[in-house]
Amino acid sequence: MDATTDELLRLAFDRAPAVEANQAISRTRAQEGDELSGATSYELVLPKENVRAWLLDYTLPRLVDYLESSGAKLPQCGGVFLxxxxxxxxxxxxxxxxxxxxxxxxxxxxxxxxxxxxPK
Incomplete structure (x- = not known):
């Protein structure tokens, strides 16, 4: 694992085996959500190479647009986890x-x- 990937993944508050993704995402939605609704999962599959460039060039624009247009405004991004x-x-x-x-x-x-x- 390169330094960029390591720096990103150190931010994780929880982990699960990928083969248990559906159950783990459902559980995390319930845990991270409030009493009225579950949290939202924004899913990413990291590439094997050029992770930093991919995150900045591909993921960042789409993530910001999604967060801002869905009401999970920056900087708090409430109710959304990756x-x-x-x-x-x-x-x-x-x-x-x-x-x-x-x-x-x-x-x-x-x-x-x-x-x-x-959003424009």
Whole structure:
């Protein structure tokens, strides 16, 4: 595992075997949600190479647009977690932690992320 992947996956608050993804995602939705509704899972499969570039060029724009348009506004990204498949393990990471990391890597502030990638 490269340093970029390691830095991202260290943010995980829980893990599960990828073969148990459906049950693990359902459980995490219930645990992370509030009394009225479950949390939302945003699923990613990490590539084997060029993880940082893929996260910044592909994932960040789509994630920001999704969060902003779904009402899970930056920087808190309430009620959304990422289900990140890396090899045979599924890592659960809060969206706010991923956005904060990608903001730092990109050099863009939260306001700049919203302006550049948010809904038009």
């Amino acid at each position: 289900s990140v498949f890396a090899g045979d393990t599924l890592h659960f990471i809060r969206a706010r932690d991923v956005v904060e990391l990608l903001s730092r890597w990109s050099g863009l502030s939260m306001a700049e992320l919203k302006q550049r990638y948010g």
